[in-house]
Amino acid sequence: MAALMNPKWNGQFSCFDLVAKTDECRRSVVQVRDIEIGGSDFVVMAGPCAVESETQLLQTAEAVAEAGARILRGGAYKPRSSPYAFQGLGVEGLKILRKAREETGIAIITEVMSEEDVDLIAEYADIMQVGTRSMENFALLEALGGCGRPVLLKRGMTATLEELLRSAQIIAMAGNSQIILCERGIRTFETATRNTLDIAAVPVLKAVSHLPVIVDPSHAAGVRSLVPALSRAAAVVGADGLLVEVHPAPDQALSDGTQSLTFAQFHEMMDDLRPYLALRGEAHEFREQVTAGRSAR
Ligand code: PEP
Ligand code: MN
Numbered sequence: 202m203a204a205l206m207n208p209k210w211n212g213q214f215s216c217f218d219l220v221a222k223t224d225e226c227r228r229s230v231v232q233v234r235d236i237e238i239g240g241s242d243f244v245v246m247a248g249p250c251a252v253e254s255e256t257q258l259l260q261t262a263e264a265v266a267e268a269g270a271r272i273l274r275g276g277a278y279k280p281r282s283s284p285y286a287f288q289g290l291g292v293e294g295l296k297i298l299r300k301a302r303e304e305t306g307i308a309i310i311t312e313v314m315s316e317e318d319v320d321l322i323a324e325y326a327d328i329m330q331v332g333t334r335s336m337e338n339f340a341l342l343e344a345l346g347g348c349g350r351p352v353l354l355k356r357g358m359t360a361t362l363e364e365l366l367r368s369a370q371i372i373a374m375a376g377n378s379q380i381i382l383c384e385r386g387i388r389t390f391e392t393a394t395r396n397t398l399d400i401a402a403v404p405v406l407k408a409v410s411h412l413p414v415i416v417d418p419s420h421a422a423g424v425r426s427l428v429p430a431l432s433r434a435a436a437v438v439g440a441d442g443l444l445v446e447v448h449p450a451p452d453q454a455l456s457d458g459t460q461s462l463t464f465a466q467f468h469e470m471m472d473d474l475r476p477y478l479a480l481r482g483e484a485h486e487f488r489e490q491v492t493a494g495r496s497a498r
Contacts, residue, residue, distance in 0.1 A: 206408055206409075207408075210405070210408065210409050213363055213409075214363065214366055214409040214410070217366045217367060217369070217370040217410075218370075219370055219373035219374060219378065220366055220369045220370050220373055220380065220410050220411070220412055221366070221409060221410055221411070222408070222409055222410055222411045223411070226411045227411055228411050229378070229411045229412060229413070230413070231351045231379050231380070231381050231413055232351075232379075233272065233308050233327050233328055233351055234308050234327060236271050236272065236308060238351075238381055238413045238415070238441055238442060239381070239412070239413030239441050240441075241482070241485060242442075243436060243440075243441065243442055243443075243474075243478050243481065244271050244272065244415070244441065244442035244443075245265075245269060245270045245271060245272070245442055245443045245445065245471070246270060246271070246272035246273070246274050246310050246328075246415075246442065246443065246444045246445070247261075247265040247268075247270040247272075247273070247274060247443075247444075247445040247446070247447045247467060248261050248262070248265060248270075248273045248274035248275045248446070248447055249261055249274070249275050249276075249446065249447065249448045249454065249461065250275075250276060250279075250419075250446050250448070250454065250455075250456040250457035250461065251275065251276045251277075251279050251287060251289055251290075251294075251454075251455055251456045251457075252275040252276065252277050252289070252290055252294035252297050252298060252311075253287075253290070253454070253455050254297070255297050255300065257448070257449055258273075258275055258297050258298065258300075258301050259297075259300070259301055259304060259305075260449050261273070261275075261447055261448065261449060261464075262301040262304070262305045262307050263305055264447070264449075264464040264467070264468075265307075265447055265464075265467060266305055266306075266307050267468075268464075268467050268468040268471045269471045270307070270445075270467075270471075271307070271308065272307065272308045272309070272310050272327070272328065273298070273301055273302070273305075273307045273308070273309055273310070274310050274311070274330075274444060274445075274446070275294070275297075275298055275301075275309075275311060276289055276294070276311060276312045276330075276456075277289050277290055277291055277292070277293075277294025277295045277297075277298065277311055277312075277322075278291060278294075278311075278312055278313065278314050278315075278318060278322075279312070279456060280312070280314050280332050280334045280335065281456070286456065287455040287456055292321070294311075295311065295321070295322065295324075295325040295326075296325075298311055298325055298326070299325050302327075308327040308328070309325065309326050309327050309328070310326065310327065310328040310329075310330050310353060310444075311325070311326045311328075311329075311330060312329075312330040312331070312332050313326075313329050313330065313331065313335075313341065313345070314332065314335055314338075314341070315338075315341060316338075316340045316341045316343070316344035319341070319344045319345060319348050320348070323348045323349060323350050326350060327350065327351075328350060328351050328352070328353050328381070329345060329348060329350050329351070329352045329353070330352075330353045330355070331345070331352060331353065331354045331355060331368075332355055333355045333356065333357050333358045333385055333420070334357075334358075335355075336354065336355060336356060336357035336360055336364070336365065336368050337357060337360070337364070337368065339371060342368055342371040342372050342375065343371060343372075343375045344375075345372050345375065345377055346371075346372055346373075346374070346375020346376040346377045347375065347376055347377070348377065349377075350379070351377075351379035351380070351381060352372055352377060352379065352380050352381070353380075353381045353383055353415070353444070354368060354369055354372065354380055354381070354382055354383065355383045355385050355417070356382070356383065356384055356385060356387065356399075356402070358385075358386070358387055358388050358396060359387065359388050360387075362402055362405055362406060362409075365382060365406075366406075366409070366410060369382065369410070369412060380412050381412065381413045381414070381415060381441075382406055382410065382412050382413070382414045382415070383414070383415050383416070383417055383444060384398065384399055384400075384402040384403060384406075384414065384415075384416050384417070384421075384440075385416075385417035385420045385421055385444075386398045386399070386417070386420055386421030386422075387399050394421065394422050394423055394424070394427065395420065395421070395422060395423020395424070395460065396420060396421050396422075396423065397421070398416070398418065398421035398422070398431055398434075400416075400434055400435075400438055402414075403416065403435065403438045403439050403440050404438060404439055407439050413441040413442075414439075414440055414441055415435075415440055415441055415442040415443060415444055416431070416432070416434075416435035416440045416442075416443055416444070417443070417444040417445070418431035418432050418435065418443065418445060419444070419445055419446040419457070419460045419461065419462075420446075420457075420460065422460055423459065423460050424459055424460055425451065425459065425460055425461060425462050425466065428445065428460065428462055428466075428470065429466075429469075429470040429473060429474075432445065432470060432474060433473070433474060433477050436474055436477040436478055436481055437477055437480065437481060445462065445467065445470075446460055446461040446462065447461060447462045447463075447464065447467045448461040448462075448463070449463075449464065450463075451463060
């Protein structure tokens with residue numbers, strides 16, 4: 202395996218010792234209730250960009266769970282690039298997320314933007330999401346060290362993988378090793394998509410770090426028609442799961458409607474993913490057998 206690693210990467214990443222892959226720690230699994238992220242399952246997190254109302258969220262929770270998602274996403278505190286855009290429902294949104302968990306049993310991921318909100322959000326969320334605009338909010342990263350919940354750390358839209366791992370190391374040093382990395386597209390000169398999904402980031406991160414890696418195809422694409430293809434790519438490139446935006450009526454969504462899937466589209470995408478996930482499982486098993494055979498020799 203070492204032969205496949207670009208020698209440059211060792212020097213570049215091994216200093217982030219708490220999150221770097223080592224012989225002693227090759228793969229870590231983040232446990233969220235009964236869900237294992239980074240193990241053999243491909244874990245799908247889905248839901249609206251923002252929590253807008255109880256009806257919207259409860260309907261979505263039921264629809265995505267029925268289609269096979271294990272975790273419900275939904276922002277209560279929204280980092281918006283424009284001050285005129287919908288800013289989220291705040292605590293009211295957190296209460297709606299809690300209600301969705303009580304009624305459907307689904308786990309919850311929601312964004313935290315400020316260190317002042319960490320304790321409050323940790324009371325409601327199963328996973329704390331750090332958005333692309335907050336990847337270098339060091340006060341927030343440090344506060345998440347003591348939050349007692351797993352953290353999903355999104356790559357900054359102009360951040361290198363080294364900078365992403367530096368931020369992960371800060372959370373780990375502050376006392377929290379339950380970290381999931383998320384590739385959500387980066388800024389390039391291309392304008393046909395909202396961001397450019399750096400698909401190579403997945404195998405690079407899996408090669409240099411023991412942390413689970415998931416892909417957010419929605420913010421990468423910016424347009425819903427591309428989301429299924431990018432999700433398939435994530436499944437076969439070695440990602441541990443997805444974070445996908447789904448809305449009951451995307452055209453009326455208060456944020457990110459153009460990249461949100463309808464319930465039917467999400468269901469179809471999950472069905473279409475099945476052969477790719479079966480292939481992923483088979484490849485995984487095959488690799489284990491080959492490795493076992495090699496070490497028995
Ligand atoms: C989101 O997940 O809704 C979000 C704001 O994502 P990002 O931080 O990747 O832009
Ligand atoms: Mn969004």
